[in-house]
Amino acid sequence: MPENCWNTAFYETKHAFVWQYGEDLLTLLSPQPRERILDLGCGTGQLTQKIAAVGAEVMGIDQSLAMIEKATANYPHLQFAVADAKDFQVEQPFDAIFSNAVLHWIPEPDAVIRCLREALKPGGRFVAEFGGKGNINAIATALYSVLETMGYGSLEKISPWYFPSIGEYATRLEQQGFDVTYAVLFDRPTPLEEGKSGMANWIEMFASRFLAALSADQKAIALRVIEQRLKPLLYRDGTWIADYRRIRIVAIKA
Numbered sequence: 001m002p003e004n005c006w007n008t009a010f011y012e013t014k015h016a017f018v019w020q021y022g023e024d025l026l027t028l029l030s031p032q033p034r035e036r037i038l039d040l041g042c043g044t045g046q047l048t049q050k051i052a053a054v055g056a057e058v059m060g061i062d063q064s065l066a067m068i069e070k071a072t073a074n075y076p077h078l079q080f081a082v083a084d085a086k087d088f089q090v091e092q093p094f095d096a097i098f099s100n101a102v103l104h105w106i107p108e109p110d111a112v113i114r115c116l117r118e119a120l121k122p123g124g125r126f127v128a129e130f131g132g133k134g135n136i137n138a139i140a141t142a143l144y145s146v147l148e149t150m151g152y153g154s155l156e157k158i159s160p161w162y163f164p165s166i167g168e169y170a171t172r173l174e175q176q177g178f179d180v181t182y183a184v185l186f187d188r189p190t191p192l193e194e195g196k197s198g199m200a201n202w203i204e205m206f207a208s209r210f211l212a213a214l215s216a217d218q219k220a221i222a223l224r225v226i227e228q229r230l231k232p233l234l235y236r237d238g239t240w241i242a243d244y245r246r247i248r249i250v251a252i253k254a
């Protein structure tokens with residue numbers, strides 16, 4: 001199945017909520033002047049810039065070249081690099097690692113946590129938010145069931161998404177020598193832009209790999225049927241509401 005193909009212009013406009021909601025997570029990070037901070041999965045750099053604005057020395061990394069090129073164009077004074085969250089090394093360890101809306105894309109959490117541990121100073125903190133257990137339950141159920149009905153196998157098993165419980169993720173962190181000091185799982189119903197097109201836009205942006213094998217006509221039919229199934233659950237007063245559920249977690253490298 002092909003990787004998700006990121007449209008950076010849509011990421012910054014129609015789906016700006018991804019980093020706008022992340023602003024709240026900055027309070028939990030509480031970056032300090034001169035701290036060295038890594039923004040893991042920085043996208044187009046908006047939150048990296050906010051961390052830098054307090055006087056921290058920040059570096060943003062992302063696996064997508066398109067995202068890093070856009071981040072560099074947006075904020076040429078900041079440092080960005082293409083890197084894989086489950087396989088990266090740093091020259092000098094960081095005081096903190098921040099990550100917003102990324103870890104649910106990586107179904108190899110132990111490899112990520114190993115890299116985090118190596119990249120942090122002793123006592124350094126990891127502050128993250130991502131999709132937790134039950135995230136986009138209604139959307140994923142409709143997506144898998146409609147595509148399966150159209151003959152596309154059992155998609156749940158090959159889903160790229162990873163939505164762990166607090167218990168699972170905290171345990172993985174502890175197994176690799178972190179102390180988990182804060183963890184919360186909460187529903188965050190998220191209104192999507194562009195009225196009745198909001199759900200189709202979301203699916204095309206974030207679930208494009210599931211649609212890659214479909215012809216244009218099949219894709220249009222699939223989107224219409226998925227919308228019909230989701231409408232009673234997630235469409236209110238002309239706006240689609242994605243059934244997001246987030247984990248927020250803070251862990252200290254012991």
Ligand code: BEZ
Binds near residue numbers: 131136161206245
């Ligand atoms: C999320 O932010 O929860 C998410 C985004 C895209 C796909 C799946 C989950």
